[in-house]
Amino acid sequence: MLPFKSLILIDKSSTTPVFLQLSDQLGQLIRKGMLTPGQRLPGSRQLGELLTLNRQTIVAAYDEGMAQGWLESRSGSGTYVAAHVPEVKPQPLVLEGRDGISQGYAISNKQPGYAFESINFLNRPVLTNQAGLRLDDGFPDIRLAPMDELSRAYRSYFRWGNPQKHFGYGDTKGNRLLREQLSIHLNETRGLRTTPDNLLITRGSIMGLHLTCQVLLRLGDVVVTGETNWAGATMNIQKAGALVLTVPIDQHGMDMDALEILCQKQRSVARPIRMVFVNPHHHYPTTVTLRADRRVRLLQLSEQYGFVVLEDDYDYDFHYLSRPILPLASADQHGMVVYVGSLTKSVAPAFRIGYVVAPTAVIDELARLRRIIDRQGDPMLEFAIGQLLKTGDLKRHFRKALRTYHARRDHFCELVSTELSDIIQFNKPDGGMAVWALFDPSIDMELMAQRADQEGLSLSNGIAHNPPGQRLNGTRLGFASSTEDELEQSVAVLKKVLKIRS
Template structure:
């Protein structure tokens, strides 16, 4: 007989019931080959005596093993290890991993792609000069809560608590269509809109639909890494063109088009990421002409269009597109709050239909309740009121922040005052070590990015985005004082 008393150890202080402990340890003895297929187990009375347990505890343990299929009962004979359990041959100790390692590393190959290794930005507690996040404290939470509750009183429960349209809630798509047509000069219906969980999903779906391995995608030499990651994951080759104070160099793009086929051009024309410069009007016209001539698609990410401070902003490329060459992407993440995981893709209906089919295999649908609630906020005018209020607040914070940078960090930083958006692209003196500055600022209670992720290969911009919108004017003053201390 096996030494069951030493093989099965009972922890009477554990929250796990004793019969479960016995059952799991018996299963483990079977898995590692100590108990072989068809081997007879001790009777319940005998094992209870060996382990100093109540017989009913052992009966319950055996019943658990029978239910899970590790054991089988033979009438008039007793309990046995199930005959179907495969034979286990002991492996050399050298190839076995400790249990803790098995929780960390799989026993099979998983490709780790270097370009996917990118820090995840979160809203930091305390003072921050972030990437350009909105102030969550301004979000219309009470209005959203009321609209959310109204979902439970609306319509047919079978309909609105079941599966919905993969393209998104019709109310939100309809309201978004109206909003985009009024504010951005688009000409859409709800059939031109797909609701996504943020703009990144829209970029991912577009990449999967448009790109094949080997296709060429063109971006600015400074650009958003989140988009580039998706292009590379789709198997595309990413090439870049220069970016100056007027946006991407479209003549450099034209030269590329003459040399090779281009499948997709990714742009953030309203406020180029990360430098916030606006794509000049003549370059916008030229970019659309190139798309029509060479047949590439334009993926336009308009991540913060709602906040423009001087006058009516220049309309998106999509508003002047008459050939269906532009896929327009936006979200409410920067307009309201990052927790509002609502983005949208605007494109010809054939493209929207294909993106919706792709969306089904990764995410059957979005959040109908949230989408309904946000649609109600558009319909009631609450979101428009929020945009106006936030715009006034952010404009005042931009003024104050620019004054602080000018008065407190003279000769140490250079920046251009943006016409809109939620961050200022700031270049630091070349003698300043940005990584060290970010670390010292963090120890002093201020979060800011080192900006290293914005450097094109082989270049050192020594700049970063300093987000001002998520901080009050008093918080901005404290932040600049800390920044002044750590760079001097």
């Protein structure tokens, strides 16, 4: 007889009924080959005494096992492992190592028993909101998020309307209220000319970029980005099978002369450019704004050479001059621009609301693809954000956050200029939530980030921003998520770390 008392462990504090725990564990013993086809199990009274369980619990567990097909009852004889269960050779409890010494054996849960391709370019650190001091990638301060207003909007979702409509399946394109209100907001603030049917609501801008690349790109297509670029966009372009070519980024954004030369070259070899990816408002990671004449020329080149402009406008709501420059999409007369944005940085990263703006034919196709990935978004969150746009609460939050981040930008830039000007070069950004900082070439960025972490300050070493074969020695220093006092402490730590020479 198997040592059932050792092999079966019952947790009476668990919410799972005891008879189901027992039935499941008997099934596991059968699947592992420790109980074999046709093997007789102990009687209910005997097993109950072994496990200190009520006999009726054992009977219920056996009944469940029979219902699942693992066990069978033989009249007048007892309960057996079903004869039709295939025989499994049990794994040995110990294996003999190469040196002849017995080693403990455990089935690995790390590697599968089948082959699959691991894509190296998808290896990218996951950025999270760190506790303590931080100069992050440019995250919002979640302490400013309009939580009370969101709570009221959530409660109204439960109180109003038809529950069947609220809690059933919704539109794959997103909640209608949010699309209506967001369309109005984008038209008023960005000069777009949209209807709700021109919008697809996504779980953050990264989902919008993924869907767009999958729909518009094919294996072997050519896509142009800046030499420095957001890794999330580059990876999605590569995952769609496209070839990525780059052009320089200077103090005025993407070099349009270089882009035109590349367009001519690719046309001559019969591999025309299919798409150009840009952040014209604030280029990532350098934060520079694409100059007005270059914006016009980019749209002209798009019409001339027939490529899609994929415009990522990740932080449009936070611009510190009198009026931000309107998106490329606002001047698009020929339907060449796909505009991707997000409310994530405007509210809080946990609220995954992004959007794609494009001609309705493209939106319809994006929605069809989205349906096989994610049937729909979060109806409650989308309704709540739609309500905040409708009531004006979200716009008031934008204004409040803008004032706060503006003050923090000014304070942080003054601190860096005063305390670290001999080590860090930067231009005060016109908007956004981070400063692009170039460090003295003598600074080891990896070592600096490690030492800062030891001192309680989290920041990126910037290596991910280096183009192939280049060492920029720069990184993004986010200021928006920290108070002015926290920024002062962060700069003090950074100053201390940078004065240490390796």
